[in-house]
Amino acid sequence: MATETMVKPVTEYEVVIGLEIHAELLTDAKVWCGCSTKFGAEPNTQVCPVCMGLPGTLPVLNREAVAYAIKAGLALNCSIAPEARFDRKHYFYPDLPKAYQITQNDHPLCRRGYVEFELGGETRRVGIHHIHLEEEAGKLMHAGDRLMEAEYSLIDYNRAGIPLIEIVTEPDIRSPEEARVFLENLKSILEYTRVSDCRMEQGSLRVDANISLRPKGSTKFGNKAEIKNLNSFRAVQRALEYEVRRQTEILQRGEEVAAETRHWDETKGVTVAMRTKDEEDDYRYSPEPDIPPFEVDPAWVERLRAQLPELPREKQQRFVEQYELPAYDAGVLTADAKVADFFEACVAAYGKPKIVSNWLMGEFLRLLREDGAEVQDVPLTPEGLAELLTLVDRGVISGSIGKEVFEDMFRTGKSAAAIVKERGLEQISDEGELAAVVDQVIAENEDAAAKVRAGEMKTIGFLVGQVMQKTRGKANPKLVNELLRARLVQE
């Protein structure tokens, strides 16, 4: 009997990802009452009978919250419903004052939109299934790790009733990386529109991810896992990458992926099963009788559309055309509207867009990241940067000294001239002063000088470096070069 070698065909799988994004709206007041939405106040100081769900209270819809949700919808290319209706989603949890959340189940405010972005040199489009408006719950703090094990728990209802939009994408995302890039683009659009500040660390932006795999070419969806507790865009990508590996292994073993909710463990880098879909609660949605259907006036929608700012992709395109920047630069600069605005102000003050772009993409963004700062908190002004760049242009300071000065300006807001003067950083362009140093360096480095004399020109760089070192970087490199050549090279 002939032995056959069984070669198991390796199935290739397609990754199918859909995201649910919760974004707190930046309205001044909560969605059903007049309480402030300001972050960081003492617990339970921004509450009233309405947002505490006291017996007898009734919600009154904050039109501003509807306007913000509509703006988000318009920025994400959605169509806006002619009528907003609200429903109650029921569950018991101590942070939920009324034991139901007012949300929109059947009649979301916005439907059928999309986000376009570049990925790997290709334009991708991810559909938005719908956006609905709902309310935040309060916040629990446990004396212990989790509700069930805590000795006691404290509840802060400041957050209860802050307006929230839930953005639900179509299952159009095909890789964990694409999920992250989509989220970066979405965040940028929401920030541009000033609908949400999208601060994941403060919880004003939260993401749940649904992921399933299916054999390439198949049109039927596989069982999906819903991943929760994703605290950053990086975590979204990592968790989804983990899921791709986990689900691939399961499928390759010929088993079925369980439809379940999974928890991302950031430290261990794994997802853990929380509950299966069968165990999921029935939220017993029912129409909200306290809020009559809200008619959305098309003229109002058009007024809101007119208020939309230039969106990231439009701005990126304009930067390429108007400032002749590479697409990459334009993309980096326009990711954050505030950086883009800063860039334009710098160009207005100084000109030379590519040079400004280099400084902002390099030093400016690096320092922002290092300090965890926001553009508006940085004391450096566009006029200040223009002054600094002019000093470099005029040769008052060298480019490398410029970077030092920049860092100082970024943190203190002092003028470039003041810093240069204070720290004695003016470039030495005095020929007499530099000639002495050059002569000293030649004397101390006879070998190198001999090589240059013999025509080995690349060694001249070494000598320039020695001069720069002795002058702590202040020497005018062009002048140093000239002086060295005059002494070592026979014309």
Added chain:
Amino acid sequence: MELHDLTVRELRQRLAAKEVSSAEVTEHVLRRIEQLDPHVGAYLTVTADQALAAAKAADEARARGEAVHPLAGVPGGLKDNIVTEGVRTTAGSRVLENWTPPYDATVVRRLKDAGVPVLGKTNMDEFAMGSSTETSAFKKTRNPWDAGRAPGGSSGGSAAAVAAGMGYWALGSDTGGSIRQPAAFCGVVGMKPTYGLVSRFGLIAMASSLDQIGPFTRDVADAAELLNVIAGHDPKDSTSAPGRAPDFTAALKAEAKGLRIGLPKEYFTEGISAEVQAAVRQAAAELERAGATVEEVSLPHAEYALGAYYMIVSAESSSNLGRYDGVRYGRREAGADVPAMMTATRALLGSEVKRRIVLGTFVRGKERLPEYYMRAARVRTLLRRDFEQAFEKVDVLLTPVTPTTAFPLGRRVRSQMEAYAADICTVAVNLAGLPALSMPCGVGADGLPIGLQFIGPAFGDAQVLQAAYTYEQLAWPEGAGRAWRAGKEVDVDGH
């Protein structure tokens, strides 16, 4: 006429003429509550100090010659599901027995602004679920005219207080008859305004799309006076109608000529006792003799009202009652962990409340909502159309309120369905959001009052008051809420 038996309008005249002061009147009524209420049980909380302070303030304003509100210094009571700042508000439930609200309901604010003294909070069925006030977690309220009978419910305490002279008026709430049925049982006037006419802000919700606050008084004109204070748009209640409410007293005049009355044939069925039907028909005949026209009309979908009503009430109330979990206010029962604490706290709810929560939670299930709740919502639309068609032909409908006079306390209903059938004449009005007024129209063989109901089209509250006032002037010119009893004293036997 005893001081406590005056109508609001009569008292107002005496106050204006300075024949008596509000402080004297309020003290008199508080004394009466002290003596009588141990037998009747109308009040859960008496706020004597606050009432006297408001009375004195009204007296001082009058003494200074200020233009005071017509109701200034006229004391009355509030059903205990109407939220009062600084005064315990229980909704008749154990879970709220220690709850002192930090705010006033809009109606309370309006009464206070008008200088109206509030005597206290009246007993009610727990969360307004019941029709005898017996599901109250705290006490029984007795019918003032027969201590062995129920005062009706759920606003039984308010009806009994006004009937027994323990307040010149009282506010109740009506979700499916909770003002009109106790008004009929206790022999006073009770009105459920159009849905949206009176703010619900501060009314502890039972079924949000049906609940409405309304007054109990001794005559029809007083109901109009009370409505003038409490009606009108409230920005805190999105379901309250926009605009200013009309002056309901201005339109009152006794004029039967031209009044078109409809008798819906579906409301004169075998479930309604013969003496009740006869009394209602006699009222119609009196109006007809005075010049009104009377015709039979039909509300073809009437038979579906009860089923739809119980679906909607259960679904909405079970949703509204989820918040009583012991976390933020009210009673909290101990539990090993949070879910156990919540469960133990919710176990304090009474059996009628639990029954409706279970039913309501069931009908809100994912698969069941369309079948039950949404279908009930369609029935509402049909009922509304029935009424609209009837009101093309007539100005008001005249119907019974209850199948019989007040039933005995402790009555064991043979079936839940029997108890529910008692609501047949009242619930469709709530489903359609219409105004309706209940007033005495006669006396049964047992010596207890028989109720009559006027129903009007949406926002035809003035029309309803006008028709009821016309009938009252014909049949009970001293005030329907006291003329029928002709010297009958409050029953304090307590058997």
